[in-house]
Amino acid sequence: MTKVCIIVGSRRNGNSSHLANILKERLKKERIISNIITPGNQKIYLCTGCMDCDTNGKCDFKDDMSDNIDKVLDASTLIFISPDRWNLLSGDLKIFMDRLNPLFTPKKLEGKKMVSFVIGSEDKEEYSTDATLSSLDSFATASNMDLIYSHQFNNCLEGTDILDKQEEIDTVINELIKLIK
Numbered sequence: 801m802t803k804v805c806i807i808v809g810s811r812r813n814g815n816s817s818h819l820a821n822i823l824k825e826r827l828k829k830e831r832i833i834s835n836i837i838t839p840g841n842q843k844i845y846l847c848t849g850c851m852d853c854d855t856n857g858k859c860d861f862k863d864d865m866s867d868n869i870d871k872v873l874d875a876s877t878l879i880f881i882s883p884d885r886w887n888l889l890s891g892d893l894k895i896f897m898d899r900l901n902p903l904f905t906p907k908k909l910e911g912k913k914m915v916s917f918v919i920g921s922e923d924k925e926e927y928s929t930d931a932t933l934s935s936l937d938s939f940a941t942a943s944n945m946d947l948i949y950s951h952q953f954n955n956c957l958e959g960t961d962i963l964d965k966q967e968e969i970d971t972v973i974n975e976l977i978k979l980i981k
């Protein structure tokens with residue numbers, strides 16, 4: 801059975817969160833189970849870089865990452881939704897990614913499908929979201945996941961702007977569903 805984990809890089813009830821909820825509903829109609837994780841609204845300690853997890857596959861911190869890692873392991877597809885932040889990846893997502901390091905040495909992310917969505921406030925030509933997309937791409941490469949789909953939504957400044965892009969969202973989700981089913 802296809803299981804999906806949607807990881808949301810913005811903690812406000814804004815565009816990323818709206819997109820995640822729309823995605824979850826559409827996936828449900830296709831009988832695809834998904835979990836939404838919003839790291840910014842969870843208790844997640846910053847990775848100290850101790851590297852213990854490289855040898856024992858475990859992190860000493862007891863926080864919400866234990867449950868998140870179970871959900872990630874259970875999913876065949878990880879969908880990252882990042883707001884553009886200084887034309888970079890959301891910090892909340894970077895913190896989450898660092899804490900996935902226990903999965904690196906045992907290669908437990910390897911072979912999973914990855915999808916990246918980036919949401920920015922400006923026109924693509926005006927203020928590029930390329931670096932945000934490329935940092936997500938780099939994470940897929942480093943973790944040996946298969947980046948199967950990427951898309952950027954532009955001109956989303958106010959927290960509900962993405963809701964005016966229903967046609968674009970529908971097209972993107974239809975394309976995506978074909979790839980993850």
Ligand SMILES: Cc1cc2nc3c(=O)[nH]c(=O)nc-3n(C[C@H](O)[C@H](O)[C@H](O)COP(=O)(O)O)c2cc1C
Binds near residue numbers: 813814816885888921
């Ligand atoms: C600290 C910060 C930096 C931002 N940097 C950019 C940027 O470089 N380019 C851009 O297009 N939008 C930028 N934005 C705007 C957000 O990407 C945009 O409003 C997005 O829709 C926010 O997603 P959310 O509604 O899910 O929080 C920035 C917003 C914040 C808070």
